[in-house]
Amino acid sequence: xxxxxxxxYAARRSVLTAGSTxxxxxxxxxxxxxxxxxxxxxxxxxxxxxGLGRPxxxxxxxxxxxxxxxxVLLRAAEEAMEVAxxxxxEAEVWRASALEGLAARDRAASAAFALAAWEALHGxxxxxAARNRDRYLESLGSLDSSLRPxxxxxxxxxxxxxxxxxxxxxxxxxxxxxxxxxxxxxxxxATWTGAPQSPTPHIQxxxxxxxxxxxxxxxxxxxxxxxxxxxxxxxxxxxxxxDERERMDAHTARCGECAQAVLALGEGDDxxxxxxxxxxxxxxxxxxxxxxxxxxxxxxxxxxxxxHREILEERREFRVVLVRERQRVKLLVQPLAGRTxxxxxxxxPGRPSLKPTSGPEGLAFDLSTASSTGARSAHLTVQAGGxxxxxxxxx
Amino acid sequence: MFxxxxxxxxxxxxxxxxxxxxxxxxxxGTLVQRWNRPARYVISKIQASYGRGxxxxxxxxxxxxxxxxxDRGLDQFRGISQQMPGRSASPKTFFLRIVKHVxxxxxxxxxxxxxxxxxxxxxxxxxxxxxxSRAVEMGRRTEERADAQELYWAAFARLQQxxxxxxxxxxxxxxxxxxxxxxxxxxxxxxxxxSYKRVSRAQAYLKLYLLDLQRESPRGEEA
Numbered sequence: 268x269x270x271x272x273x274x275x276y277a278a279r280r281s282v283l284t285a286g287s288t289x290x291x292x293x294x295x296x297x298x299x300x301x302x303x304x305x306x307x308x309x310x311x312x313x314x315x316x317x318g319l320g321r322p323x324x325x326x327x328x329x330x331x332x333x334x335x336x337x338x339v340l341l342r343a344a345e346e347a348m349e350v351a352x353x354x355x356x357e358a359e360v361w362r363a364s365a366l367e368g369l370a371a372r373d374r375a376a377s378a379a380f381a382l383a384a385w386e387a388l389h390g391x392x393x394x395x396a397a398r399n400r401d402r403y404l405e406s407l408g409s410l411d412s413s414l415r416p417x418x419x420x421x422x423x424x425x426x427x428x429x430x431x432x433x434x435x436x437x438x439x440x441x442x443x444x445x446x447x448x449x450x451x452x453x454x455x456x457a458t459w460t461g462a463p464q465s466p467t468p469h470i471q472x473x474x475x476x477x478x479x480x481x482x483x484x485x486x487x488x489x490x491x492x493x494x495x496x497x498x499x500x501x502x503x504x505x506x507x508x509x510d511e512r513e514r515m516d517a518h519t520a521r522c523g524e525c526a527q528a529v530l531a532l533g534e535g536d537d538x539x540x541x542x543x544x545x546x547x548x549x550x551x552x553x554x555x556x557x558x559x560x561x562x563x564x565x566x567x568x569x570x571x572x573x574x575h576r577e578i579l580e581e582r583r584e585f586r587v588v589l590v591r592e593r594q595r596v597k598l599l600v601q602p603l604a605g606r607t608x609x610x611x612x613x614x615x616p617g618r619p620s621l622k623p624t625s626g627p628e629g630l631a632f633d634l635s636t637a638s639s640t641g642a643r644s645a646h647l648t649v650q651a652g653g654x655x656x657x658x659x660x661x662x
Numbered sequence: 663m664f665x666x667x668x669x670x671x672x673x674x675x676x677x678x679x680x681x682x683x684x685x686x687x688x689x690x691g692t693l694v695q696r697w698n699r700p701a702r703y704v705i706s707k708i709q710a711s712y713g714r715g716x717x718x719x720x721x722x723x724x725x726x727x728x729x730x731x732x733d734r735g736l737d738q739f740r741g742i743s744q745q746m747p748g749r750s751a752s753p754k755t756f757f758l759r760i761v762k763h764v765x766x767x768x769x770x771x772x773x774x775x776x777x778x779x780x781x782x783x784x785x786x787x788x789x790x791x792x793x794x795s796r797a798v799e800m801g802r803r804t805e806e807r808a809d810a811q812e813l814y815w816a817a818f819a820r821l822q823q824x825x826x827x828x829x830x831x832x833x834x835x836x837x838x839x840x841x842x843x844x845x846x847x848x849x850x851x852x853x854x855x856x857s858y859k860r861v862s863r864a865q866a867y868l869k870l871y872l873l874d875l876q877r878e879s880p881r882g883e884e885a
Contacts, residue, residue, distance in 0.1 A: 486869045
């Protein structure tokens with residue numbers, strides 16, 4: 268690969284002697300060789316630069332738009348990531364394309380380098396041309412300032428970047444961040460997709476890698492998506508879809524902060540109802556009470572979290588129903604066809620069954636306390652007539 | 663003159679004046695004055711639910727609820743009344759609902775700050791230097807955590823924009839606490855292997871987006 272890179276740059280020499288080449292191409296090829304003079308030599312460079320006329324160089328400078336390199340490099344960054352993430356046959360395609368992006372930035376550096384050499388031979392540019400040159404160099408500087416901090420994106424290309432780095436003359440190596448920056452940080456890639464592991468010797472000794480790992484840590488323990496103010500409002504108004512409700516229930520089952528908010532909604536409803544009742548008995552507020560009181564069925568409690576019933580099992584003799592209302596969960600074992608049922612719910616093996624209460628709907632097991640302490644499943648035994656049910660269930 | 667009107671009549675007057683651009687201060691003031699006492703009762707119950715709060719909070723929350731009722735509540739009330747009769751009942755009940763939500767939101771947002779030692783001004787005057795520095799440090803850490811969370815969500819927003827499939831898998835797996843690739847695969851209608859891949863890719867992109875954002879943020883630049 269190194270030989271390939273050397274051959275590629277050596278071949279650039281042919282551009283210098285080609286007759287009808289544009290000034291920009293000659294400058295890039297000349298700069299490529301000048302910046303790698305130690306390894307490649309500078310044969311033919313001076314002659315080529317002397318052959319470039321001032322009008323051609325000035326026209327070329329006027330047309331330069333280094334900011335166009337920004338999307339090229341950003342795309343190269345994404346492609347470099349795909350080299351690390353794809354891992355399949357396409358990885359080499361991504362790699363070649365990403366390296367072409369880096370090469371584009373490098374050619375701009377070569378052109379700038381050769382332009383300085385050209386000025387040394389022909390005399391400095393002046394007037395509008397000098398201003399164009401300064402703008403060109405400033406734009407390259409701005410581009411580098413904004414993209415250099417993102418050099419980590421190119422780490423998956425490190426084997427090729429190191430080869431390129433080594434071909435450059437030492438004075439050029441540090442300037443070429445697209446090849447040099449983070450060129451030794453290969454170990455960092457494994458931390459992007461894996462769980463945190465013990466640091467490798469490189470990471471232990473590399474302040475940049477350690478900082479990256481520390482700063483990216485929130486992704487390893489992502490924050491929860493808490494219920495928003497709007498979520499709570501829509502929930503309270505009964506405007507959530509069943510999917511949203513399901514997700515919300517799953518979240519509040521694990522998130523104390525949001526569960527507290529949902530609990531507070533219920534307490535707030537009770538408070539509204541109490542406030543309205545208090546006003547009803549208060550003569551000084553009679554007028555407003557008269558106009559504000561609504562039928563009991565329309566009071567706030569009517570908008571509470573509707574009871575959600577899920578039939579877990581239905582047999583000829585009995586039915587098992589999981590009932591959820593806000594943070595309350597209970598399991599109902601309902602006898603059918605006048606049967607008598609016995610049932611037991613075990614939260615863990617060897618522990619006694621939860622104590623049921625008997626009501627008009629059958630046997631009820633309150634799972635709210637168990638749920639609030641983190642229990643998520645239980646074992647159920649039901650006997651009715653000749654039927655026996657043994658099953659686990661989640662709540 | 664507004665004292666003689668019922669709540670519903672006053673509310674209708676507010677809505678009418680608002681639609682025609684007339685001043686609404688008179689009827690609205692009378693209305694919310696009538697609702698002041700039940701609103702404060704509701705606030706006190708939410709304060710009790712969160713185990714914190716002060717009369718000063720109560721004033722602020724009441725004013726905030728009036729503002730919200732005015733900003734969005736009037737239209738929302740009309741919409742909800744039409745779409746879901748019974749949900750909002752009367753304007754008063756609807757207002758009390760807004761009060762409830764404003765209070766809950768307030769105590770959720772100020773959870774950490776309010777967990778700090780006494781909010782009594784007299785006590786605050788007597789804070790020792792070490793208590794003050796602890797409070798400052800706590801405030802700084804809270805701010806940093808908030809910044810970090812904000813950057814994380816910004817990174818996730820970028821992931822949603824640039825790699826929506828990976829973002830959906832990440833959302834399900836981590837934000838919605840599914841944490842099971844078989845379940846993720848089922849819900850996304852993809853293979854389990856793809857679920858692993860998407861979550862893994864999301865993790866890598868999120869890390870790099872987050873690092874980019876941190877280096878671009880003012881705090882990152884300071885560092």
